[in-house]
Amino acid sequence: MAETTATLVVTRSLIAPARYVQGRGVLADLGRYVAAIGSTPLILTDDVVRQMTESTINESFRQAGLPTRFEEFGGTPTAAEARRVADAIGEHGSDVVIGLGGGSAIDTAKAAGDEAGVRWVSVPTVASTDAPTSALSVIYTPDGAFESYRFYSRNPDLVLVDTQLVANAPVRFLVAGIGDALATWIEARAVQRASGPTMAGGLATHAGIALARVSWDILWENALPAVEAVRQNLVTPAVEAVVEANTLLSGMGFESGGLAGAHAIHDGLTAVPHTHHLAHGEKVNIGSITQLVLEGASSTEIREFVEFTARLGLPTTLTEAGLGDADEEVLRTVVAAATVPEETIHNLPFQVAADDVLDALRSVESLGRSVRAEAGLPEPQAPEEHLAKVPTARMA
Numbered sequence: 001m002a003e004t005t006a007t008l009v010v011t012r013s014l015i016a017p018a019r020y021v022q023g024r025g026v027l028a029d030l031g032r033y034v035a036a037i038g039s040t041p042l043i044l045t046d047d048v049v050r051q052m053t054e055s056t057i058n059e060s061f062r063q064a065g066l067p068t069r070f071e072e073f074g075g076t077p078t079a080a081e082a083r084r085v086a087d088a089i090g091e092h093g094s095d096v097v098i099g100l101g102g103g104s105a106i107d108t109a110k111a112a113g114d115e116a117g118v119r120w121v122s123v124p125t126v127a128s129t130d131a132p133t134s135a136l137s138v139i140y141t142p143d144g145a146f147e148s149y150r151f152y153s154r155n156p157d158l159v160l161v162d163t164q165l166v167a168n169a170p171v172r173f174l175v176a177g178i179g180d181a182l183a184t185w186i187e188a189r190a191v192q193r194a195s196g197p198t199m200a201g202g203l204a205t206h207a208g209i210a211l212a213r214v215s216w217d218i219l220w221e222n223a224l225p226a227v228e229a230v231r232q233n234l235v236t237p238a239v240e241a242v243v244e245a246n247t248l249l250s251g252m253g254f255e256s257g258g259l260a261g262a263h264a265i266h267d268g269l270t271a272v273p274h275t276h277h278l279a280h281g282e283k284v285n286i287g288s289i290t291q292l293v294l295e296g297a298s299s300t301e302i303r304e305f306v307e308f309t310a311r312l313g314l315p316t317t318l319t320e321a322g323l324g325d326a327d328e329e330v331l332r333t334v335v336a337a338a339t340v341p342e343e344t345i346h347n348l349p350f351q352v353a354a355d356d357v358l359d360a361l362r363s364v365e366s367l368g369r370s371v372r373a374e375a376g377l378p379e380p381q382a383p384e385e386h387l388a389k390v391p392t393a394r395m396a
């Protein structure tokens with residue numbers, strides 16, 4: 001006879017934003033969509049993004065009968081910045097907060113909205129990460145090192161992407177977003193093999209895994225032509241496809257499919273200042289290659305991935321990550337941070353030892369160099385000192 005003790009229930013879960021809207025010029029409709037969510041929005045953004053969007057938003061909000069209030073974003077999603085913005089939400093009596101810009105402003109808006117108890121909306125102006133769709137924020141220390149994930153009970157009420165804005169931005173953002181999105185399938189399939197937990201909680205649904213896979217397929221087909229188009233600020237079907245892959249499919253795919261090695265290595269890379277010139281998706285690409293090596297993927301698969309991402313302009317060597325001449329102690333710091341017990345690297349379907357991760361990471365340098373040489377691509381370049389911490393409008 002069955003006992004009446006608690007049973008271990010295996011759950012599968014999928015979470016998603018309430019609405020996703022993408023299209024050229026769609027920022028002009030933001031007011032109409034936001035009016036369905038709240039009546040006193042607060043827009044969190046920096047000066048660069050405000051300048052390129054303010055007149056369109058003013059007009060859109062005027063037509064929708066919404067007041068326009070901007071709050072200047074401090075630049076890093078720290079706990080203190082989230083608190084400050086939450087206080088601003090309370091002060092102004094705002095009932096919805098809009099993260100406008102890159103992943104940092106968007107993550108801060110989510111954190112602040114959660115603290116203040118209001119709804120939140122993502123309006124990415126670059127397709128550089130899959131942050132806009134997720135129900136979590138990545139929180140950093142004031143020095144830019146990974147601190148923690150913060151999970152929320154819901155995804156954004158709206159994600160709205162204007163593809164013309166994305167196409168007008170420096171192409172490096174789109175390339176970084178492709179790096180972030182390619183990792184999604186590499187990680188989701190590893191989590192599936194391990195029957196590991198996803199970021200949404202529980203095991204992955206078939207839908208979550210399928211979204212991760214679709215994102216990968218779209219990128220192999222469309223990433224190179226999309227990058228070419230965005231160099232010329234063009235919105236082509238390939239650009240539309242890649243923006244959706246980077247933002248929606250990768251976002252839902254990683255959250256409901258699971259993270260593993262690539263993002264843990266990314267988090268580890270943030271622990272040393274050498275890599276701070278890289279965008280999120282660029283660091284993730286070093287993580288993807290490291291994970292492929294660590295899990296013993298076939299040499300053909302690894303080399304194809306390295307060549308494809310090198311052609312896109314993603315870093316594929318330690319040299320490009322600023323770690324070309326880093327001593328063992330620096331790499332050990334990266335690995336120690338990547339392998340702390342709470343890290344997603346432990347979702348891989350085998351025991352992960354720090355020494356194995358260290359060697360996989362070290363192997364990336366010669367691997368990346370030899371693939372580049374074979375493919376006739378130029379030698380990797382070390383970052384220049386003057387490069388900013390994140391890509392800005394100055395860096396095409």
Ligand SMILES: NC(=O)c1ccc[n+]([C@@H]2O[C@H](COP(=O)([O-])OP(=O)(O)OC[C@H]3O[C@@H](n4cnc5c(N)ncnc54)[C@H](O)[C@@H]3O)[C@@H](O)[C@H]2O)c1
Pocket residue numbers: 046048049077101102103104105107125126128129130131132134135136137138165166168169170176180279280281390391392393
């Ligand atoms: N929460 C999640 O699920 C998740 C997922 C992936 C990444 N992230 C986080 O996202 C952050 C990285 O985001 P990011 O790579 O977008 O960088 P970012 O948000 O730090 O910086 C973006 C920069 O681009 C500029 N910018 C924005 N739109 C522009 C445009 N159209 N033209 C020119 N410049 C423009 C901004 O002024 C800003 O300086 C990291 O904090 C990372 O942890 C979070």
Ligand SMILES: [Zn+2]
Pocket residue numbers: 129130180263280284
């Ligand atoms: Zn990511």
